[in-house]
Each structure stands twice: as structure tokens, then as C-alpha cells.
Amino acid sequence: MEPAYDHRRLGRELELFGTDPLMGAGLPYWLPDGAVVRHALEEYLRDVERSAGYRHVYSPVLGKRELYEISGHWEHYRDDMFPPMEVGAEEVVLRPSLCPHHALIYRARARSYRELPLRIAELGAMYRAELSGVLGGLTRVRGIQLNDGHVFCTGEQAVDEAGAALEMIRRAYADLGISAARYRLSLPGAGDKGGKYVDDERLWRRATALLRDVLDAAGVAYEAVEGEAAFYGPKVDVQVVDAAGREATLSTVQIDFYQPERFGLQYVGADGGKHRPVMVHRSVIGSAERAVAQLIEVHGGAFPVWLAPVQLVVMPVVEAQRGWAEEVVRRALGRGVRAEVAGAEQGSLGARIRAARYVPYQVVVGEREVQDEAVSLRLRDGRRWGASARTTWWTGSSPGSRLAAPRCGNPRRVARVGRGRTGPVRRAPREGAPRERSAHPGDHRLRHRRRRRPCPAVRRTAPGDRPARRHLRRREHRRGRRRTEHAHRAGAGGRR
Numbered sequence: 086m087e088p089a090y091d092h093r094r095l096g097r098e099l100e101l102f103g104t105d106p107l108m109g110a111g112l113p114y115w116l117p118d119g120a121v122v123r124h125a126l127e128e129y130l131r132d133v134e135r136s137a138g139y140r141h142v143y144s145p146v147l148g149k150r151e152l153y154e155i156s157g158h159w160e161h162y163r164d165d166m167f168p169p170m171e172v173g174a175e176e177v178v179l180r181p182s183l184c185p186h187h188a189l190i191y192r193a194r195a196r197s198y199r200e201l202p203l204r205i206a207e208l209g210a211m212y213r214a215e216l217s218g219v220l221g222g223l224t225r226v227r228g229i230q231l232n233d234g235h236v237f238c239t240g241e242q243a244v245d246e247a248g249a250a251l252e253m254i255r256r257a258y259a260d261l262g263i264s265a266a267r268y269r270l271s272l273p274g275a276g277d278k279g280g281k282y283v284d285d286e287r288l289w290r291r292a293t294a295l296l297r298d299v300l301d302a303a304g305v306a307y308e309a310v311e312g313e314a315a316f317y318g319p320k321v322d323v324q325v326v327d328a329a330g331r332e333a334t335l336s337t338v339q340i341d342f343y344q345p346e347r348f349g350l351q352y353v354g355a356d357g358g359k360h361r362p363v364m365v366h367r368s369v370i371g372s373a374e375r376a377v378a379q380l381i382e383v384h385g386g387a388f389p390v391w392l393a394p395v396q397l398v399v400m401p402v403v404e405a406q407r408g409w410a411e412e413v414v415r416r417a418l419g420r421g422v423r424a425e426v427a428g429a430e431q432g433s434l435g436a437r438i439r440a441a442r443y444v445p446y447q448v449v450v451g452e453r454e455v456q457d458e459a460v461s462l463r464l465r466d467g468r469r470w471g472a473s474a475r476t477t478w479w480t481g482s483s484p485g486s487r488l489a490a491p492r493c494g495n496p497r498r499v500a501r502v503g504r505g506r507t508g509p510v511r512r513a514p515r516e517g518a519p520r521e522r523s524a525h526p527g528d529h530r531l532r533h534r535r536r537r538r539p540c541p542a543v544r545r546t547a548p549g550d551r552p553a554r555r556h557l558r559r560r561e562h563r564r565g566r567r568r569t570e571h572a573h574r575a576g577a578g579g580r581r
């Protein structure tokens with residue numbers, strides 16, 4: 086029997102992704118609504134990584150066979166790789182990982198100890214030649230969009246960098262509503278070395294000791310499991326459980342001495358001599374595929390507002406009210422809110438409300454709303470906010486685009502659209518309606534942000550200051566603040 090929240094079933098029902106035998110097994114495509122979820126997730130990750138000091142790069146999905154011979158993939162990982170393609174005298178391979186490309190980017194010029202730790206990240210495609218029998222949904226795929234990052238650092242910095250990566254993972258899980266089932270220290274299998282794993286006892290011991298330090302410093306319980314390491318080193322795996330109770334690795338942190346050696350990576354130390362950096366590999370949410378599958382199951386399709394494909398659906402009761410419904414949608418779209426009209430052609434109002442049960446905010450437009458140019462906002466769990474609130478918010482100074490930011494899951498934001506009569510009228514949740522899951526650790530910050538406290542700089546008026554000048558100064562100040570808001574929205578995901 087299929088579990089209640091199987092991501093494959095919900096993915097079909099919500100039209101998030103699909104597959105076609107002609108495209109091939111394990112190669113899902115993303116439908117528009119699924120693409121919105123993935124895009125919001127990617128934006129979130131880039132923000133988180135940027136604020137953690139990562140710089141983003143792009144690198145190609147193909148590489149010469151020689152590249153993977155140097156990295157060790159060809160020797161230890163070939164069974165999982167697609168066969169090479171001959172192009173003239175060259176052989177190119179669909180990449181099985183991003184690490185070798187990032188090592189080459191590091192090596193592109195001489196590096197000084199002053200540049201370390203050098204953190205680079207990429208959301209890039211990689212391919213794995215899984216057998217067709219095991220493929221399905223978004224979790225067993227051949228084409229993977231990997232959320233990858235590499236920190237090149239000194240040996241002394243490695244534990245701190247790996248620890249910071251682990252902390253990023255924990256924060257991301259809290260933001261996304263995902264919980265880790267357990268932490269695993271993945272070690273090579275006894276007697277496997279030389280085949281599946283690089284044969285260098287000293288390297289394994291050193292990296293394993295450092296990862297144990299990282300886990301101890303983070304204060305998380307973990308278990309060591311043999312036979313699950315990467316071929317080049319041990320790793321910390323963050324395990325999650327899917328709706329069917331199957332465990333899988335979502336995130337990972339690794340300390341690697343092997344690839345820097347193989348690629349001859351160097352930096353010039355404070356002593357003027359050449360030294361070998363350490364590579365910390367980390368993935369915050371694994372792949373876009375696996376992360377979205379997990380999110381679908383965790384939220385049962387009712388995504389938090391910032392991830393929801395459609396955030397607001399506007400429903401005119403009858404066709405005559407369509408004009409105002411379209412105007413509301415137009416204004417919402419203009420403010421960056423993902424909104425659409427569900428008109429009477431889609432069935433009765435009850436049927437439309439039911440069809441919109443995964444949409445966080447719903448507006449029903451009746452005769453009164455048209456007359457008052459007002460909206461009546463309702464949440465997907467049946468609660469109603471600020472009945473007939475005036476819609477001055479659409480043109481107000483609070484851009485709805487912040488709804489798209491991860492920390493904006495707060496219904497109060499949208500309800501505060503109108504000033505005045507807000508405050509929820511609580512109703513029993515409708516039968517079968519998904520539970521409101523937008524509660525978010527950052528919600529309280531929003532309320533603070535909304536409160537327009539006059540800034541001390543404005544209040545401080547010099548004695549004898551003429552009113553006209555005071556006014557001008559206020560205007561200047563407002564402009565400055567608006568500029569800062571823009572910069573924040575552009576840079577730090579709407580966080581202030």
C-alpha cells in the first residue's frame with residue numbers, strides 16, 4: 086500500500102514533475118509548479134551559502150576521462166559512471182561528481198594562505214548510471230542536480246569549516262521543516278581498501294579523527310557505519326526517513342586529503358613555502374530532486390508560503406466579479422506574490438476552495454468586496470483573516486515580494502494588508518484540509534520589520550530647524566531606507 090504522503094503520488098496530483106519513457110528512466114522533468122518549488126529552494130540555498138562566505142561558480146557536466154582518472158573516480162567509481170563518449174581523439178564522460186571541476190577552478194591560479202578558507206559552491210548536474218530496476222520518482226534518478234560546495238583550507242581550519250557546514254545543514258533543516266533521523270559517520274568497509282576505497286591508512290585515520298572532532302564539537306549523537314564512505318575519505322551523513330520509512334542520505338560533510346594530493350593543489354603559506362590545502366566537501370540539502378521529494382512528503386503537499394507554487398488564489402463567486410478578482414491578482418503579481426484567478430468556469434465555489442486546499446492564501450471575491458474594493462482573506466486551514474480588509478497594501482510600502490523569502494511564512498503579513506480590522510476569527514479546520522504548516526522560526530522578525538518605528542536620525546531635529554527642512558530631511562531619510570531595503574532584498578533574502 087502506498088503511504089499517505091508518497092512524493093510520487095503527490096507529485097502527480099500537484100503536477101510537480103513527470104517522466105516519459107522516451108526521455109528515459111530516472112530522468113524526471115519538472116513541470117511549472119515543481120519548477121517554482123525548486124527555484125525557491127535554490128534561491129534560498131544560494132542566499133544561505135552567500136551569507137556563509139561561499140562564492141558560486143558554474144562548471145560543465147562533461148569532463149575528459151583523464152580528469153576522472155586523476156580524481157580517482159575512474160579507478161574506484163567507474164561502475165556508477167556512464168561510459169565515455171568518443172569525440173575525435175578525446176573521450177569525454179558525464180561527470181559523476183563536481184569535485185574535480187572545483188579542484189581545477191582552485192588550481193586555475195596561484196593561491197595564498199590569505200585567501201583560505203576559499204569556499205566555492207555550485208548547484209550543478211551530475212549523472213549516475215543506476216540500473217533501471219531501481220529508478221523511480223525523484224529519489225532514484227540518473228540525472229542529479231547537486232547542491233555541492235567545496236572549502237579549500239589549511240589543515241588547522243578543516244575542523245571549523247566542516248563544523249560550520251554541519252551547522253548550515255542544521256539551520257537549513259529548521260528553515261525547511263525537515264528533521265534528521267540520525268547522523269552517521271561513514272567509514273570504509275574492512276578489507277575493501279584497494280578496490281572500492283583508496284588504499285592509504287594514514288589518510289583515513291587522520292580524516293576520521295577530524296570528523297569525530299567535528300561531530301563531538303557539534304554535540305550530536307552519531308553512529309559509525311562501515312562500508313558507506315566516499316572512495317576518497319570518510320564522511321558525516323545526515324540521514325532522513327521518507328514516508329515509507331526508508332532511510333536515505335540527504336546531506337553530507339567530508340574531509341578529504343586525497344584529491345588535493347592527486348590534483349597537486351597548493352597554497353603559499355605565511356612562511357613563503359608551498360603547502361597542500363585540505364578539501365572539505367559538503368552538501369546542505371543533497372540534490373534538488375531528493376530535497377524536493379522530502380519536502381513534498383514532510384509537508385504533505387502544503388508547502389510553506391515561500392515554497393508554495395501558488396501563494397494566493399483569488400476566487401470570484403460569479404463571473405460578474407471577475408474584473409476585481411483579476412485586478413487583485415494583477416496587483417499581487419506586481420508585488421511578487423505568486424497569484425492566480427480560479428473563476429467560476431472551474432466549478433462551484435466549494436469545489437474551487439477544495440481544489441485550492443494546498444494554496445496558503447485564498448481570497449473570495451463577492452459582490453460586497455467588489456463594491457468596497459476589498460478582499461477577504463482565508464487560510465488553507467479554513468481560518469479567516471481580516472474580513473473585508475481594505476486593499477491599500479497592494480500599493481503600500483511593503484512589497485509582497487517578501488512573501489517569497491523563506492522567513493515570510495507568516496499569515497499576519499498578508500492579513501495586515503489592510504490596516505484595521507485584523508485578527509483571526511478562528512474556525513474549526515475543514516475536514517480533510519491540510520494542516521497549516523507555515524510556522525517558522527523567523528516569523529517573529531517579520532512583525533518587528535513591519536512596525537515602522539521612526540528612526541532616531543529623523544526624530545533628532547535641530548533646534549530652530551525649519552519645518553520645510555525637516556520635511557526634506559525626512560524624505561531623504563526615507564529614500565535612504567528604501568535603498569537599504571532594496572540592497573537587503575537583493576543580497577540577503579529579504580532579511581533585515
Ligand SMILES: [Zn+2]
Nearest residue numbers: 183184235366
Ligand atoms: Zn566534492
